Amino acid sequence: MLPKNNSAILGAAFLMATSAIGPGFLTQTSLFTEQLLTSFGFVILISVLLDIGAQLNIWRIISVSEYRAQDIANKLLPGLGFFLAALIAFGGLVFNIGNIAGTGLGLNVLTGIDTKAGAIISCMIALGVFWYSEAGKLIDIFVKILGLLMIGLTVYIAISSHPPIGEALFRTVWPEKIDVMKIVTLVGGTVGGYISFAGAHRLIDAGVKGKENIPQVTKSSVNGILITSFMRYILFLAALGVVWQGIKLSADNPAASVFQSAAGEIGYKFFGIVMWSAAITSVVGASYTSVSFWKTLSPIVKNQEKIITSIFIIISTLIFLYVGQPVRLLVFAGAVNGLILPVALAVILIAAGKSSIVNQYKHPLLLKIIGWLVVATMTYMGIITIQQSIGKLL
Secondary structure: OOHHHHHHHHHHHHHHHHHHOOHHHHHHHHHHHHHHHHHHHHHHHHHHHHHHHHHHHHHHHHHHHOOOHHHHHHHHOOOHHHHHHHHHHHHHHHHHHHHHHHHHHHHHHHHOOOHHHHHHHHHHHHHHHHHOOOHHHHHHHHHHHHHHHHHHHHHHHHHHHOOOHHHHHHHHHOOOOOOHHHHHHHHHHHHOOOHHHHHHHHHHHOOOOOHHHHHHHHHHHHHHHHHHHHHHHHHHHHHHHHHOOOOOOOOOOHHHHHHHHHHHHHHHHHHHHHHHHHHHHHHHHHHHHHHHOOOOOOHHHHHOHHHHHHHHHHHHHHHHHHHOOOHHHHHHHHHHHHHHHHHHHHHHHHHOOOHHHHOOOOOOHHHHHHHHHHHHHHHHHHHHHHHHHHHHHO
């Protein structure tokens, strides 16, 4: 492996991880900890196993085929790639509105400036990342630095909140109660929608592909999940320490109350840093991945990638500034993202058996079995979620 690719391999893992770690990630983890207490550790453990099963299948086949997901889909069924790209772009755009809102909230907590002004500043920073002459390398560095910063600050909060670590570790493998819906929610939030393709497409762009790079791709895909899961478990411990003392988390912003309750005003400022870091890296990840799905489908996107990406970010920001977070649209987009994973993973698994796509590569049977189990589980739960979402929209 050439040294110049090492940065891209680690960068791809962090791009996937920081794409998953957004405002919703912080809120869900804090809220679910309050609801399940130490048993939430088990939910995290099971979701990690499902995440790795999905991620290994997707990243391996994309790498071996040397095609992006939309091209694999089109080779299986003409037009399917366009459908998949449209779903990814829709989900990415809607959730980017939430990510932009998160950047504004983070800077508001940190500096006191207006949330909308913070969103505009963050929009300009994200645009600067993509317009840098070597955007790919800058994205790798950007997500790694902010990813490590988020983890470091959350570790500090976890230590400050004094969680019952022994009880948490025990219930992680022997829970008092199990919540299947929360497992599916975590899986969808970690590898659903555009997230599972963020790192894989980054590796394709960096030239890390082909059978000879399977060990590196496998390592990068697993590292992405482990980084995300480590952050979630540390945040779980931080929240657990707070609620274990009988403190009730704020319904409006449970993650903020975790940081503030554990470490006072400095903790609240740390929350601002973590929220902004989580949100801005998710803006970068959502924008990069959503546009990458159209690069091979449209000559205009391929030739004007930076402009299209900029428009994507600017539209997300303008919608937030003038409309706010469209709650109903976010609910529906969440349901759509829940279905993207099983559709995309099923396409990948079928492609794994097509020699015209993967040449002479033989995909491990165990990975296929795990992959189809994830497809079945997420399809069932996704249909239920769609029904519930439609009911809320009507």
